[in-house]
Amino acid sequence: MRAVGIILAGGNNKKMRELSEKRAIAAMPVAGSYRAIDFALSNMTNSHIKKVAVFTQYNSISLNEHLSSSKWWDFGRKQGGLYVFTPTLSAMNSNWYRGTADALWQNLKWLKSSHEPYVVIASGDGIYKLDYNKVLEYHIAKQADITVVCKDMPEDADVSRFGLVRTNEDGRIVEFDEKPMVATSHTVSCGIYVIRRRQLIELIEKCAEEDRYDFVQDILIRYKNMKRIYAYKLESYWSNISCVDSYFKTNMDFLDPEVRNYFFNTYPDVYSKVDDNPPAKYNVGAKVRNSLVSSGCIINGEVENSILFKKAYVGNNCVIKNSIILNDVYIGDNTRIENCIVESRDTIRANMTYIGAPNDIKIVIEKNERFVL
Numbered sequence: 001m002r003a004v005g006i007i008l009a010g011g012n013n014k015k016m017r018e019l020s021e022k023r024a025i026a027a028m029p030v031a032g033s034y035r036a037i038d039f040a041l042s043n044m045t046n047s048h049i050k051k052v053a054v055f056t057q058y059n060s061i062s063l064n065e066h067l068s069s070s071k072w073w074d075f076g077r078k079q080g081g082l083y084v085f086t087p088t089l090s091a092m093n094s095n096w097y098r099g100t101a102d103a104l105w106q107n108l109k110w111l112k113s114s115h116e117p118y119v120v121i122a123s124g125d126g127i128y129k130l131d132y133n134k135v136l137e138y139h140i141a142k143q144a145d146i147t148v149v150c151k152d153m154p155e156d157a158d159v160s161r162f163g164l165v166r167t168n169e170d171g172r173i174v175e176f177d178e179k180p181m182v183a184t185s186h187t188v189s190c191g192i193y194v195i196r197r198r199q200l201i202e203l204i205e206k207c208a209e210e211d212r213y214d215f216v217q218d219i220l221i222r223y224k225n226m227k228r229i230y231a232y233k234l235e236s237y238w239s240n241i242s243c244v245d246s247y248f249k250t251n252m253d254f255l256d257p258e259v260r261n262y263f264f265n266t267y268p269d270v271y272s273k274v275d276d277n278p279p280a281k282y283n284v285g286a287k288v289r290n291s292l293v294s295s296g297c298i299i300n301g302e303v304e305n306s307i308l309f310k311k312a313y314v315g316n317n318c319v320i321k322n323s324i325i326l327n328d329v330y331i332g333d334n335t336r337i338e339n340c341i342v343e344s345r346d347t348i349r350a351n352m353t354y355i356g357a358p359n360d361i362k363i364v365i366e367k368n369e370r371f372v373l
Helices: 014-020 037-046 061-066 100-106 108-113 132-141 197-209 215-221 244-253 257-264
Strands: 003-008 051-055 081-085 118-123 126-128 146-152 163-167 173-178 187-196 229-233 238-240 287-289 302-304 319-321 336-338 340-342 353-355 362-364
Touching (some): 037 118, 100 197, 100 215, 108 197, 126 187, 132 146, 146 163, 146 215, 187 197, 187 238, 197 215, 244 340, 336 340
Parallel strands (some): 003 051, 003 118, 146 229, 287 302, 319 336, 336 353, 340 362
16 A cells, blocks of 8 residues: 555543553553554554554553564564654653644654655554555545545434534535534544645644644644545444443443454454463353453353453352453452453452442452462
């Protein structure tokens, strides 16, 4: 593909509550064995984009560790490759990324040194499959300056945390409202853009001259009447995990056989860093129904409608329902967990009960030390 890829993975918000205190949102575990950023990276490599940059910033340790080897997404080539950029202090700059446009500005040298004519920009917290070549073909056919991938959401969906767009009959965006108080549309921006590289450089340089830092506010909205900005409608599954409710629902969607089949049993594949864990072990008395259990797990109790990430241990007589158990969690005997998200590396003592409500998911964080007898 005649494009370079940029994945914006440095942001953070309070809607993830305690879950984002130790990791970037793009590093959140998804579907048992994946991280959120794996989906954008897989889309890049499946679209034959050979050169990809990831901009990280907030709580980036686990994300950088996950990206430490590019081989998992087949970016370990002599030409191209996977680049991870964090804010760099210099004599000319002493700021962290002040926004998405500023992140592009601080790494403009990399963009200028590239030779591909187009740029695909994607957020690191979207869960979807997309061939960016189709977006580029649409972009060229419409003679667009910028193409924004959009999704029509159900009428009852909460869209207040997204950018909302309205288009004319030709698909050109005529209104763009970023995170409005009152929804005027149910077509949301997916945070995926295609733009000519030279034009992006010009727009970013103009933003820097005027001390403007946000790609949406200072480019998409500001230039919507001056530039030809078009919407490409995504018809397949798409979800954004940047709030607790959405994160929980997205993971639970993978309990649906149709969603699992779409992501994991149909071409193209979704790739991730692979850990050398043993297969999940189900001891005598274990009961598992409609759940995803990852490698390295040991199950002694009952698990229903739940997702267990890598190396989770469930003790005897435990009951886990409608919950997400993140990586490396130890759950003691006779414990009941329902409608909860249990943070990674937690130790839940025996005889504990944690029950949340279906519309108010409880986040369980314990700081107990583990004692080996």
